[in-house]
Amino acid sequence: MDREVNSSALVASIRKERRGASSSSFVLDVSLEAASGITILFGASGAGKSTLLDCLGGLVHPDAGKIVVGENVLFDSAANIQLLPQKRCIAYVFQSLALFPHLTVEENIEYGLAAIPEQDRRARVAEILEAFRVDKLRNQKPGEISGGERQRTALARSLVTAPRVLLLDEPLTGLDAELKAAIVEDLRAWNAARRIPILYVTHSREEVDALGERVIVIDNGRVVSHGVPMDVLDAPRRKRLAQTAGFENLLIATVLDLREPDGVMRIRLGESTCEIEVPLAHARVGDRVEVAIRAGDILLATERPRGLSARNILEGRIVSLERRGAMMKAQVDCGVMFIVHITPGAVRALELSAAKQVWLVLKTHSCHLVE
Amino acid sequence: MNSLWLSFELAGCVAAILLVIGMPVAYWLAYSSWRGKFLLESIVALPLVLPPTVLGFYALVAMGPRGPLGKLWATFFGHGLAFTFSGLVLASVVYSFPFAVQPLMVSFEAVDRKLLDASAVLGAGRWRTFRRIILPLSLPGVVTALVLSFAHTLGEFGVVLMVGGNLAGVTRTVSIDIYDRVQSLEYGEANHLALILLAIAFAVLCLVYAVNRRVWTPWTAK
Numbered sequence: 001m002d003r004e005v006n007s008s009a010l011v012a013s014i015r016k017e018r019r020g021a022s023s024s025s026f027v028l029d030v031s032l033e034a035a036s037g038i039t040i041l042f043g044a045s046g047a048g049k050s051t052l053l054d055c056l057g058g059l060v061h062p063d064a065g066k067i068v069v070g071e072n073v074l075f076d077s078a079a080n081i082q083l084l085p086q087k088r089c090i091a092y093v094f095q096s097l098a099l100f101p102h103l104t105v106e107e108n109i110e111y112g113l114a115a116i117p118e119q120d121r122r123a124r125v126a127e128i129l130e131a132f133r134v135d136k137l138r139n140q141k142p143g144e145i146s147g148g149e150r151q152r153t154a155l156a157r158s159l160v161t162a163p164r165v166l167l168l169d170e171p172l173t174g175l176d177a178e179l180k181a182a183i184v185e186d187l188r189a190w191n192a193a194r195r196i197p198i199l200y201v202t203h204s205r206e207e208v209d210a211l212g213e214r215v216i217v218i219d220n221g222r223v224v225s226h227g228v229p230m231d232v233l234d235a236p237r238r239k240r241l242a243q244t245a246g247f248e249n250l251l252i253a254t255v256l257d258l259r260e261p262d263g264v265m266r267i268r269l270g271e272s273t274c275e276i277e278v279p280l281a282h283a284r285v286g287d288r289v290e291v292a293i294r295a296g297d298i299l300l301a302t303e304r305p306r307g308l309s310a311r312n313i314l315e316g317r318i319v320s321l322e323r324r325g326a327m328m329k330a331q332v333d334c335g336v337m338f339i340v341h342i343t344p345g346a347v348r349a350l351e352l353s354a355a356k357q358v359w360l361v362l363k364t365h366s367c368h369l370v371e
Numbered sequence: 372m373n374s375l376w377l378s379f380e381l382a383g384c385v386a387a388i389l390l391v392i393g394m395p396v397a398y399w400l401a402y403s404s405w406r407g408k409f410l411l412e413s414i415v416a417l418p419l420v421l422p423p424t425v426l427g428f429y430a431l432v433a434m435g436p437r438g439p440l441g442k443l444w445a446t447f448f449g450h451g452l453a454f455t456f457s458g459l460v461l462a463s464v465v466y467s468f469p470f471a472v473q474p475l476m477v478s479f480e481a482v483d484r485k486l487l488d489a490s491a492v493l494g495a496g497r498w499r500t501f502r503r504i505i506l507p508l509s510l511p512g513v514v515t516a517l518v519l520s521f522a523h524t525l526g527e528f529g530v531v532l533m534v535g536g537n538l539a540g541v542t543r544t545v546s547i548d549i550y551d552r553v554q555s556l557e558y559g560e561a562n563h564l565a566l567i568l569l570a571i572a573f574a575v576l577c578l579v580y581a582v583n584r585r586v587w588t589p590w591t592a593k
Contacts, residue, residue: 057488057492058492059488059491085488086492086494086495086496088492092488096483098483100486100504101508102507102508111490157493161493
């Protein structure tokens, strides 16, 4: 991690124990640093991301630790400092957005500006309404506007208070990719001049790719890695990570033989007769291994392909086709079930439909072994 | 008809007082995380199960010239509490307490906690959060509390009889009036008053249920 800390960076170390209903208790124990710009907090649900945000926002008291923004100490268990959420200058957009249902869009946005003189307040509200393109909705209530508009309103309501840090807890779930990208663009534009740290919680790999300059991966209450998304997420080190990191295909396989000179090994998938070649790993013949393959890394052909460098060609049948945002998701039965992402254009050009016979093409190095 | 107006006056006073003291109690019950909370909840609910005569008896003892409340009242106002309108208001406040507190508590509890968190993060203190968020979203509960405590006080009998006695124009409320008239075989008069009470009770319940079905509230969509 680079040591050059921005003057307004968020630096936090937090320990928080949570006793659940079951005997096992959950411990959140993390240290992190977020400079200005978007930092993604990535991890499966239940990894402790929301608890971490609650601690930063002051809604939950950590058992121990320290939270600092720039020069301001928000929390320090050693010095017995604990600022109320009202005093932290931290904006927090919840997953549920928590818009006030009885207030209009404009009243929602004004809510955090009670201490500001009338004229100043009007100007700021007008500016943010425009920046997030909700000025036409100012007199409507949250129940009367669309999901994307609600998300824009929630962002505007938080940001109009000129916070020093912005916490976003999966604020864009349920939106299609295009809408998501448009909102993120507006958020980036807003932050270009202000340069505050934005912590963006998500469990969606797509969002990490779309947003990410920096990512912090949390699993079971700990930071397991941090850095640039490509470095952090491309070789899944843990199964849990793989499941959440956008590897739609997670298959159990048996090692058939090792070809050390070629750096590969052959494995058989599940109980099927499918055999594929994957990168060599520390395994012996007969071992059970798990292999993770991204749905977007699989090629699909309507005839048996020839003259390809890819080593793995599997024959199968399409079981179902459904639309997922800008993509089509195909389920293909090759003895084991594969999920494949293709474009709607390809579906039309290849005249794909359920029950159609297809061939899947997998590059050896698109098959990641899970330890 | 005198007794009817007296009852309205009493019920109005009681409902207004209960709204003021019921809100902080309901707020505390809804949001406190104290483990002994059930104790206060039980005390608040006590008048629901206690026979009115028991409540009335203790109220009378407390308000009597040698009772603690009676003595205290006498030092401030120069006269006792028992068999006065003020005494009646006081006893009725206790008697109708759960009818105000419980609807308020239930509606405060029903407000999404995330809204309160959002309000705090946006810089609002407890009072502002209560005034701008909790109270408007609990409006059906507030109406229910007002209406139920009003209606419940209007119809009380046992407590009034114990504490207030039966002084025309001072403590003779409509339900006691009805009883009196039946005793003296004035069935027509009794029927008159009884019908009015029946109509009021029905109207009041219609109002409560309509408000709680949120027939005209615009914020049903989350």
